[in-house]
Structure formats: C-alpha cells, structure tokens
Amino acid sequence: DGGITQSPKYLFRKEGQNVTLSCEQNLNHDAMYWYRQDPGQGLRLIYYSQIVNDFQKGDIAEGYSVSREKKESFPLTVTSAQKNPTAFYLCASRGAYTDTQYFGPGTRLTVL
C-alpha cells in the first residue's frame, strides 16, 4: 500500500536530549513537510522540502533540524534547544502540480 509512515507512534525523551522522528513515504512525492500540533493551536509548519538535498524553514523552525538525503525520507530532529518540545508531530507529502498534502499518522513526543 502507498502511504506515509511515521515512527515511533509514541516517544519519550529526557530534557537535554536530542531525538529524531522518522518520516517515510512511498508515494513518489517530491515535497515533504513537518508540522507541530498543540491543543487549540492548529498545525504549525516547522520545515519543508521540495526536492532532495534542499529544505526551507517554516514558521517555527527554531530548535529543530531536518535532512533530505533521499526522496522517500525526511527525518526531523528535535534538539535540546527546543524549549517546549512536547507535542504531536505530523509529517506530510505532496505530489507535483498539486497543493494537496497527505499526512502520516503522527508521532506524539513527550519530554519528561
């Protein structure tokens, strides 16, 4: 089945630790996105990538980093510089010549 997978589903981290969230897609989409979701805040864009080896900051990039070495993969690292990392993280992808984004199932990160 074609789709977007995110792992793990739940992730716990101690303060001061970096953690990497995985996002993989087999839809052959060029563009990929990372969003953060907090209760009552909607989705906020962290980073996006339109093509391999290229990515841009979104609205709330501070404390996060990404890489795009393969078309299928767009991992997000939450660094210790992110002051309030506890949230639900959603990855999305988009095909060429369309504005429609398709979402993965999400990863819930909790900082202990």
Added chain:
Amino acid sequence: AQSVTQLGSHVSVSEGALVLLRCNYSSSVPPYLFWYVQYPNQGLQLLLKYTSAATLVKGINGFEAEFKKSETSFHLTKPSAHMSDAAEYFCAVSKNSGGSNYKLTFGKGTLLTVNP
C-alpha cells in the same frame, strides 16, 4: 499573507442533525481551500478541496462545502450527523498556484461532538 479563521472551537450536535462548521479565509490571490478531518491520535485525512472549478464541492463521508467569494467563506456541512463524524476538523488555505507555493495555512480546528 493568507489566514484562516474557524468560528467555534467546539460544535456539538445531535445524531441526525445538520452539521455546519464555519471557515473564513483571507487571501490576496484566488485560493485553494481544503477541509481535513482528524480522529484522536491520528493524522489528517483529506475530506474535500476547492480548486476553482465548481463552487459546491462534495467530499467523502457525505460532507460538502461551498465556496463563497463574496463572503470569503468555505463552510463545511453534512445534512445528518452520525456518531462516527465525531472528530476534529481543520480548514486550510493555499495560494492557487498549481502547486508552486507548497504551503498550507491551517485554522485552529473545530472539535465536533455528536450526541446520541
């Protein structure tokens, strides 16, 4: 800049009643508009989208939305609510750019509760 306002963070209806979820947008260019649904602890699923063809858009699960340029609105409706419709709904806007803009701007969401 684009923005989306969803009126009402929480809407409660009885099973079988009309569902109306409101969305108003602001965009400097003709927009593309989307409604997504999110069930608890899951990702977002596309319900429907407006891309400047018909102003009345039909989506999945019996939902539809009407684009009204004069009111800058894109309200989501369903004639008869079902218990399975209980979820959070997000309206989003994108520039009508054939995919070249890349970014969606989301509203804050409306939580729909369906009472038996």
